[in-house]
Amino acid sequence: MMRGRQAGTLLSRQPTGLAASSAWLRATEGARLTQRWLHSSAPASQQPPTRSPASAPPSAPHSGPPPGPSPSSPPGQGRRRGAGSIFSPARSSASRSSGSSHRLQYNTDPFTALPPTEHYTFPLVTAADLAQSSTRPRAKRMLARDFIHDSLYNPAYGYFSRHAVLLPDGTSREIDFGAVGGEDEFMRLIQSRYSEFEAGIVARQDAKRSREDKMKQRPVARQSSRQGLEEAQRRGRLDLAREKQSEREYGQHADDVDVMVARQVWHTPTELFKPYYARAIARYIVERHRSKIDEAPLVIYELGAGSGALANDVLGYLAEAEPDLYQRTEYRIIEISSRLAEQQRKILAKYIDEGTCKVHNESILQWTKVESRECFVIALEVLDNLTHDVVSYSTDSLAPYQAIVSIDESGDMHELWEPVSDPLIRRYLDLVSATPSSVGGSSSSSSSSSGRSWLESVPQALRKVMTNHLPFYPNLTARTFIPTGSLQLVEVLAKSFPRHNLVVSDFDRLPDAVQGINAPVVQTRLEGTMIPVTTYCVHQGFFDIFFPTDFAVLKRLHSQVTGAASGASGEIMHHSTFLKRYAETDKTRCRDDSNPLLSWYENASWFLSRFNT
Numbered sequence: 001m002m003r004g005r006q007a008g009t010l011l012s013r014q015p016t017g018l019a020a021s022s023a024w025l026r027a028t029e030g031a032r033l034t035q036r037w038l039h040s041s042a043p044a045s046q047q048p049p050t051r052s053p054a055s056a057p058p059s060a061p062h063s064g065p066p067p068g069p070s071p072s073s074p075p076g077q078g079r080r081r082g083a084g085s086i087f088s089p090a091r092s093s094a095s096r097s098s099g100s101s102h103r104l105q106y107n108t109d110p111f112t113a114l115p116p117t118e119h120y121t122f123p124l125v126t127a128a129d130l131a132q133s134s135t136r137p138r139a140k141r142m143l144a145r146d147f148i149h150d151s152l153y154n155p156a157y158g159y160f161s162r163h164a165v166l167l168p169d170g171t172s173r174e175i176d177f178g179a180v181g182g183e184d185e186f187m188r189l190i191q192s193r194y195s196e197f198e199a200g201i202v203a204r205q206d207a208k209r210s211r212e213d214k215m216k217q218r219p220v221a222r223q224s225s226r227q228g229l230e231e232a233q234r235r236g237r238l239d240l241a242r243e244k245q246s247e248r249e250y251g252q253h254a255d256d257v258d259v260m261v262a263r264q265v266w267h268t269p270t271e272l273f274k275p276y277y278a279r280a281i282a283r284y285i286v287e288r289h290r291s292k293i294d295e296a297p298l299v300i301y302e303l304g305a306g307s308g309a310l311a312n313d314v315l316g317y318l319a320e321a322e323p324d325l326y327q328r329t330e331y332r333i334i335e336i337s338s339r340l341a342e343q344q345r346k347i348l349a350k351y352i353d354e355g356t357c358k359v360h361n362e363s364i365l366q367w368t369k370v371e372s373r374e375c376f377v378i379a380l381e382v383l384d385n386l387t388h389d390v391v392s393y394s395t396d397s398l399a400p401y402q403a404i405v406s407i408d409e410s411g412d413m414h415e416l417w418e419p420v421s422d423p424l425i426r427r428y429l430d431l432v433s434a435t436p437s438s439v440g441g442s443s444s445s446s447s448s449s450s451g452r453s454w455l456e457s458v459p460q461a462l463r464k465v466m467t468n469h470l471p472f473y474p475n476l477t478a479r480t481f482i483p484t485g486s487l488q489l490v491e492v493l494a495k496s497f498p499r500h501n502l503v504v505s506d507f508d509r510l511p512d513a514v515q516g517i518n519a520p521v522v523q524t525r526l527e528g529t530m531i532p533v534t535t536y537c538v539h540q541g542f543f544d545i546f547f548p549t550d551f552a553v554l555k556r557l558h559s560q561v562t563g564a565a566s567g568a569s570g571e572i573m574h575h576s577t578f579l580k581r582y583a584e585t586d587k588t589r590c591r592d593d594s595n596p597l598l599s600w601y602e603n604a605s606w607f608l609s610r611f612n613t
Contacts, residue, residue, distance in 0.1 A: 119406040139409045147405040149387040151540040182592040270310045278313030280583035297328040299375035304382045305333040308344035331357040374499040383506045384546040386485030392476040396467040413537040479516035490561045502609035506549045520547040575604040
């Protein structure tokens with residue numbers, strides 16, 4: 001929810017988890033990755049020489065047992081507490097027959113120069129391939145962007161697909177800011193609504209679980225009851241108890257994630273500052289539209305409309321304040337989630353029946369229809385969940401390497417590296433043609449100093465000596481997360497919406513990010529506590545993965561892809577600057593004269609592009 005209130009509100013999706021709760025989770029997920037393997041597509045015998053773990057990059061997740069609690073740790077700190085059920089249900093070879101014992105995911109041989117040879121033979125798949133399956137992949141390799149996209153958007157188990165939640169009307173009712181004493185009281189009001197909302201979710205989950213338990217208690221005729229009894233006796237009561245405990249823990253975590261996603265959908269400025277935030281965007285759009293041909297239709301596309309609150313409030317404002325323009329308005333939503341699309345249709349039924357609004361249940365990245373008219377494209381908190389690729393640079397040659405996530409048959413994940421060959425990654429690197437500080441965007445951690453920029457000033461011969469002879473010297477720079485998903489979006493806009501005016505708002509920096517340049521926040525909710533973790537290679541569907549946006553890079557990409565001939569121009573604006581100009585700030589002022597609309601979301605910015613011809 002809110003972070004850093006004393007020094008200005010720095011917002012991420014959720015609060016940081018308790019240290020005691022996060023210790024064991026950090027230890028568990030930190031062990032999911034083995035050392036950073038450097039390889040090419042050639043067989044193992046032909047691989048380029050790699051360095052021992054002594055020279056592994058400083059930002060490597062882990063090359064040995066994860067940090068556990070020390071003997072002096074307080075009770076509960078560093079415990080696993082069902083962590084096996086949160087991550088991949090990997091089973092060791094010694095216990096695979098039991099089907100219930102989860103393997104401790106340690107790198108058992110930190111001095112191996114290469115990963116097991118099986119990782120070179122796993123088929124390479126894409127997110128589109130994985131979308132056809134209802135089970136998480138095993139014995140597969142994929143680019144980092146495909147892994148991240150699958151984790152978030154797989155139709156069967158993806159974070160947004162599985163846990164998408166629509167908020168009840170009561171929780172998003174308007175706030176009378178004039179009756180609120182100040183920002184502290186506003187925070188308490190928001191927290192009380194959270195508690196009210198979560199209580200409703202928990203009650204529904206309990207009722208569902210109760211119905212399922214009753215169904216399980218019904219007598220069922222079994223053709224092989226004798227064999228089942230013998231099998232149960234063979235496995236023993238302990239294994240059965242462990243399996244049931246694992247199922248309970250897995251189910252509890254799924255419930256926690258349901259609450260997390262629901263709070264995430266609710267905790268947007270559109271919902272918090274309803275209807276004034278949406279009205280500010282509507283006023284900007286009207287101003288831009290009226291500066292041109294006044295009689296032209298107003299065509300608006302919204303990408304990822306969430307609960308539908310923005311569309312509802314924008315159309316409500318147009319109908320009230322601009323009735324003539326409202327009659328010429330077409331509002332289109334492009335929504336990847338089937339569940340959210342259906343829920344949006346219910347909320348916007350009035351406008352849909354009038355023919356003013358239409359919901360398209362499609363991914364914007366697969367959009368092929370062409371809108372030849374001038375239009376506005378709204379993308380609020382869309383870029384942060386667009387997938388990214390991961391690259392690193394050889395400290396010797398400065399050649400870029402792309403990250404591959406390899407998942408073995410037991411579900412363990414390994415990060416592999418190979419020379420860049422993917423066309424989209426290559427296209428991005430060619431477009432920016434800059435040092436990693438601008439290739440990846442803004443730094444989310446101290447690892448930004450590990451980019452290749454300083455290495456470019458070192459003679460190649462000296463770099464080679466350093467790489468080959470300095471103890472503990474890394475063979476790769478820190479990870480750089482590059483916004484290839486944003487590049488895909490801009491390319492779609494240039495092709496399918498050639499006369500678009502883009503309205504983007506998103507986070508420009510994030511707390512609690514994993515190590516790396518332009519690195520994401522990866523977090524989950526467990527037992528009511530938000531817990532950030534330190535790697536993006538996590539159990540698919542149970543973690544939110546979201547990135548900061550470097551708006552200077554976004555503006556540069558947009559300009560280069562759309563081309564100067566399009567007449568497009570763009571402006572970057574701080575979050576509060578835009579709202580001071582277009583929002584009804586007098587209506588969001590508290591009794592003590594503070595204004596949460598302007599002081600919150602200090603880590604957000606706007607990108608506003610204009611079609612000028």
